[in-house]
Amino acid sequence: MKNLYASEGPIRIGVSSCLLGEQVRFDGGHKRSDFLTDTLGRFVEFVPVCPEMEIGLGVPRESIRLVRDSNGDSAIRLVGNKTGLDHTGKMNAYAERRTTALGREDLSGYVLKKDSPSCGMERVRVYGASGMATRDGAGLFASALMQRYPSLPVEEEGRLNDPHLRENFVERVFAYRRLTSFFSARWTLGGLVQFHTVHKLVLMAHSPKAYSELGRFVANAKHLGREEVRDDYEPAFMDALKQLATTARHTNVLQHMLGYLREHLDATARSEMVSLIDDYRHGLVPLIVPITLFRHYVREFDISYLRGQVYLEPHPKELMLRNHV
Numbered sequence: 058m059k060n061l062y063a064s065e066g067p068i069r070i071g072v073s074s075c076l077l078g079e080q081v082r083f084d085g086g087h088k089r090s091d092f093l094t095d096t097l098g099r100f101v102e103f104v105p106v107c108p109e110m111e112i113g114l115g116v117p118r119e120s121i122r123l124v125r126d127s128n129g130d131s132a133i134r135l136v137g138n139k140t141g142l143d144h145t146g147k148m149n150a151y152a153e154r155r156t157t158a159l160g161r162e163d164l165s166g167y168v169l170k171k172d173s174p175s176c177g178m179e180r181v182r183v184y185g186a187s188g189m190a191t192r193d194g195a196g197l198f199a200s201a202l203m204q205r206y207p208s209l210p211v212e213e214e215g216r217l218n219d220p221h222l223r224e225n226f227v228e229r230v231f232a233y234r235r236l237t238s239f240f241s242a243r244w245t246l247g248g249l250v251q252f253h254t255v256h257k258l259v260l261m262a263h264s265p266k267a268y269s270e271l272g273r274f275v276a277n278a279k280h281l282g283r284e285e286v287r288d289d290y291e292p293a294f295m296d297a298l299k300q301l302a303t304t305a306r307h308t309n310v311l312q313h314m315l316g317y318l319r320e321h322l323d324a325t326a327r328s329e330m331v332s333l334i335d336d337y338r339h340g341l342v343p344l345i346v347p348i349t350l351f352r353h354y355v356r357e358f359d360i361s362y363l364r365g366q367v368y369l370e371p372h373p374k375e376l377m378l379r380n381h382v
């Protein structure tokens with residue numbers, strides 16, 4: 058199978074610096090993530106960013122938190138825990154500049170440190186006037202990043218401990234890379250049809266609804282302006298992949314693929330495949346097991362439609378992400 062995830066240049070991922078082991082936390086510590094440094098790091102290039110260091114807070118520094126303004130509006134401020142020093146203006150101005158600059162870094166994803174008032178993606182504590190906190194905030198830098206690049210795959214390191222979320226994030230990173238590489242070159246409608254076609258089974262596994270809608274969109278694209286095509290296809294494609302591919306949907310895709318193999322397999326091989334799909338559906342074997350056999354048959358019988366499908370290898374197999382879903 059063509060190596061669809063390998064494209065020109067390294068895949069670059071933005072990351073909260075402390076997750077790479079840099080001692081930039083308020084107390085001089087770090088929050089190194091072994092998955093990022095030892096596993097994913099073998100396939101990508103990281104672009105580390107520590108917003109609190111970059112606005113000049115230094116190490117060690119006073120810890121900071123988000124507070125909700127008590128003056129009636131719902132503005133969120135970033136203040137020192139003890140001194141109450143207000144860093145909001147500085148952080149917001151920095152986030153505006155830094156996220157603009159990150160646009161030139163060719164990022165295909167971003168991993169943020171959870172719970173941080175600067176980097177947290179969601180459920181960050183926001184303190185009210187009473188001192189009670191609600192977990193409904195996002196770090197100021199993280200908010201600016203996600204607002205500016207809504208299609209960029211973003212995840213928190215804590216959630217990456219879940220094998221399903223981890224597989225989903227890495228799949229989105231590689232998909233985003235293919236998508237942005239495609240649209241940044243001199244693309245044609247024929248090329249878009251091809252791009253869409255090789256991602257059909259991926260889309261089906263994530264969202265049958267988006268699979269149908271995007272299929273109709275691509276078929277109708279010749280009536281639209283090029284800019285409109287790109288501006289609509291990109292977010293719809295990335296949103297579809299955000300939806301977790303469930304066991305039921307994977308099972309559906311596997312059965313769909315089996316349809317392409319039927320005429321090539323004898324009764325024994327067919328029933329072996331059916332029972333493997335069933336074992337996967339019942340949680341007895343991970344997804345990689347039926348996929349490996351499919352890959353074998355697709356190669357052996359040279360089934361061109363399936364051979365091109367990204368679904369069979371959406372990310373480097375050395376990451377072994379499908380051994381755990």
Ligand code: SF4
Nearest residue numbers: 073074075107170176
């Ligand atoms: S969470 Fe963000 S701001 Fe805090 S130390 Fe890590 S990179 Fe720096």
